[in-house]
Amino acid sequence: MTRLTVNNAPIQYALSPDTPLAVALRDASNLTGTKIACSNGECGACTVDIDGRAVRSCAVTIASVEGSFVTTIEGLARDRDHPVQQAFLAANVSQCGYCIPGLVMAAAVLIREVRDPDEAAIRRAMSHHCRCGIQPRLVEAVRRAAAIERGDETVSPVASPDIDARDAAKAVPALTAPKRRPQS
Numbered sequence: 001m002t003r004l005t006v007n008n009a010p011i012q013y014a015l016s017p018d019t020p021l022a023v024a025l026r027d028a029s030n031l032t033g034t035k036i037a038c039s040n041g042e043c044g045a046c047t048v049d050i051d052g053r054a055v056r057s058c059a060v061t062i063a064s065v066e067g068s069f070v071t072t073i074e075g076l077a078r079d080r081d082h083p084v085q086q087a088f089l090a091a092n093v094s095q096c097g098y099c100i101p102g103l104v105m106a107a108a109v110l111i112r113e114v115r116d117p118d119e120a121a122i123r124r125a126m127s128h129h130c131r132c133g134i135q136p137r138l139v140e141a142v143r144r145a146a147a148i149e150r151g152d153e154t155v156s157p158v159a160s161p162d163i164d165a166r167d168a169a170k171a172v173p174a175l176t177a178p179k180r181r182p183q184s
């Protein structure tokens, strides 16, 4: 058993200790907001917060982070209203969205550590791959998120999704057993 705290809930994974954290989060915890693309630590899609650091979760095994506190995109903000989420929405950053959870987690760690990150700091912290070309909007959105976090700026609130993220994570159709057809 490998013990971790994931989104403030204690978890014991009955998986091989060599299992990548990203796989455990998605396949065992059903936290599919963490995306997997390259599986080798290059692209950043799988970034989560581990003990306050932005970490590419495909590149660490669960054994190597045993005892850690992990926060995924589902656990970042109860109403999905973290300053980074507000700024990304306001700036229409997302296109296909695949890279967005990893970017949001990296940006959340950055603005917690640096009150007013400059462009170089943002580009360093967010060297993720995005095939949709959102980079031109990204720097401005992260600066705006930092301003929201400092209280220097507000954006119009977006409607609450009105669904608990924990329930949303469980309601993955692909993981729901198909209903049996009545025998004819």
Ligand code: FES
Pocket (backbone or CB within 6 Å): 022, 035, 036, 037, 038, 039, 040, 041, 042, 043, 044, 045, 046, 047, 056, 057, 058, 059
């Ligand atoms: S899937 Fe982890 S860095 Fe690409």
Ligand code: FES
Pocket (backbone or CB within 6 Å): 094, 095, 096, 097, 098, 099, 100, 129, 130, 131, 132, 133, 134
């Ligand atoms: S928004 Fe599509 S990969 Fe980044």
